[in-house]
Every structure is written in C-alpha cells, then in structure tokens.
Amino acid sequence: MTGVDVAFWVFALAAVWSGYRVFRTDSMVRASFLLLASFLNVGAILVLLLAEYLGTALLFMMTVEMVVMALFMVMFMMNPAGLNPMEMVHQPRLAAVAGVVTTAGLGLVAVVVDFPDAPVDPAAETIRALGTELLGGSMLVFESAGVTLLATMVCAVILSAARGRYGDGTAGSVAPPLEPGGDHRPEDDLVGDGGGGHHHHGGH
C-alpha cells in the first residue's frame, strides 16, 4: 500500500463521512461546512488522480459556494446554529431505500463492468492539454457554459428581486394617470382586483 493509496482512503472516508453527516447534524450552517468538507476531499482525490486543475478548481469554487450557502442559512432558515435538536425529514424509509439501491446499483456497475485499462500518463502535461482543449476543440462547449452562467445570473436576479422594472409586482399592469400629476383611475387597470388599495398613485 503506497502513500497515494493511504491518502486516497483517508480522503475517500472523509468525503463519505462528512457527506453523511450533512444530513445528520442539527445545525444548517454546520451542514453546509460538512458538505464543503466532502467537496474538498473529492477535490483532493482528483489531485491524486492527476487532475490537478480540476481538483484545485473544485476546492476554490466550493469554498465560495458553501460560504454563500452558510450565509443563506443564517438569513432564511430556522435553527441555523443548531441550538435545538432538529429532525426535518419526510418519507425517511423510502429515501433510505432509494439511497441504498442507488449505491448498490452503481457499485455493481463499478465492480462488474470491464472498463478499458488506459491510465493517464503521469508525465503528461494534463493541465496544458486541458487549456488547449478548452480554447481549441471544445471552445464552443466552454463558451456555452459561460453564456449559460451569464443567463443564470440574470435569471437569479429576476427571480429573487422584490421589485420589477416599473415598481412592485403589479406596477406594469396599473394604468398611469392621463396627465402628469393626474388621478389614478382604477377602471383603466389591467389587473381586475377591484382597485386594490395597495397600488401606487401617480403624481410625484
């Protein structure tokens, strides 16, 4: 058993254990940091697998993502610090069975299938090859991922924004006054809630 093997088992057990603890801890903030630990250990395994760039990228990306998640927990969720015991699960038996079946099925595939034996050459410059691939043959894939991330940012802002382009949610459907400073006329509104009292009136 070489040093790499020992390191692999340490990282693998840490990844699985912290992944399991994510759903067993009372604190949601602690859960996000346990998930981060799982990701960091998988990143370390990727480095052992000679995918140094991917491992490092996973490390940096997940650190930021999980800190955002921890902040989100503090902002929105009940019991983020785990001061009270917490059990928020439904269909626990079905979920456990589904998890075990998934693991068993995929594990069976991993053991039974005869994968091609083509290990990566330790002397190969894999990072250079990845860079050439990303800005060469796979550039369209790379650019599409970038544009998709941009679209995601726009969608996330739109979904989470409290106010729309013209004010609050109904503002686009509320008729403006005919003259500047004139009275709002509820009968012109496109939203038919009988002139609800929460509409803003024109005339600033």
Add this chain to the structure above:
Amino acid sequence: MVLETVLLVAAVLLGIGVWGALSQQSFVMLMMGIELMVNGAILAAGGLWAYAGGGAPKGQVLVIIAMAVMAIEMAIGFALVVAVYRARQADMTEGIASMKG
C-alpha cells in the same frame, strides 16, 4: 487506489445524495443532496478519465461542465427559494404543497 474503488466511493456519495435529497424537507438541505450527487458524479468522471480514458482532455471538459451545472443549480435554486419565501413565507417542501399562486 484503482478505478473500482474510486467508482465505489463515487457511488456511495451519490447514494447519500439521493437519500438526503429525498428525505429532507428544507429546500436548502434538499439542494445539498443534489450537490452531493453531482459531487459523486464528478468523482466518477475524474476516476474514469484517469484510469479508463487515457487522460483525454475532453474528459476533463466533462468535469468542468459538471461543475458549471452545479453552480447553475445552486444559483437558480437559491433564487427560487428567495422567490418562494417571499410569496409564501415557506422554507419547507410541505409549505408549497399546491403550486397555486
């Protein structure tokens, strides 16, 4: 460390993710389950790249796509949780049992 062990660890991670995503009631904990599934998928892809793919660069591109998918899932998931929380004051799946507005 051989391909089988890497894939087995990945399978366990994915199974834990399935268990978490199906059993948790909080939206964010549910998303953590999905993240853990992608984590397993990334590990499996990395292992296959290193042992069965001969280090082909396109295998690493696949892992990068998986990472992008994870970032997108997180961002849209958080935005949806914010929107649902604003509309319903709900942070649990049972809180939006009906999709009616």
